Amino acid sequence: PNQADRGVHVNISGAGVLANAPNPENAQAYLEFLASQEVQTEFAAANNEFPVVPDTPLPERVQVMMPENLKTDTLDLTLLGVHNPAAVRIADESGWP
Numbered sequence: 860p861n862q863a864d865r866g867v868h869v870n871i872s873g874a875g876v877l878a879n880a881p882n883p884e885n886a887q888a889y890l891e892f893l894a895s896q897e898v899q900t901e902f903a904a905a906n907n908e909f910p911v912v913p914d915t916p917l918p919e920r921v922q923v924m925m926p927e928n929l930k931t932d933t934l935d936l937t938l939l940g941v942h943n944p945a946a947v948r949i950a951d952e953s954g955w956p
Contacts, residue, residue: 866930872908 861867874893876886892898899910904918909925923929 861932862930865934866932868932868934869926870908 874890876883876890880886893902894911896910896912896915899912899915902908903910903915903921907918907921907924909921910917917925
């Protein structure tokens, strides 16, 4: 989508361990599990997302979305946070569920 215009939006996914996590060792172990090539292969196939682990096999439908094959939107996503309070206020005032 938007290949003739601004380009397609690309999301990122992330994970981390909270500073006050009750079981930081378990949280770290879970992140390491999620970052395994086996799980990243499944993740890419199930969610059509790029894996974080290099050399992880990509499903064909993800390969065609590689940045070198796709024009991506260059919007600075930090700008969205600047306008978030106003967007929330407008949604609240409009009665948006």
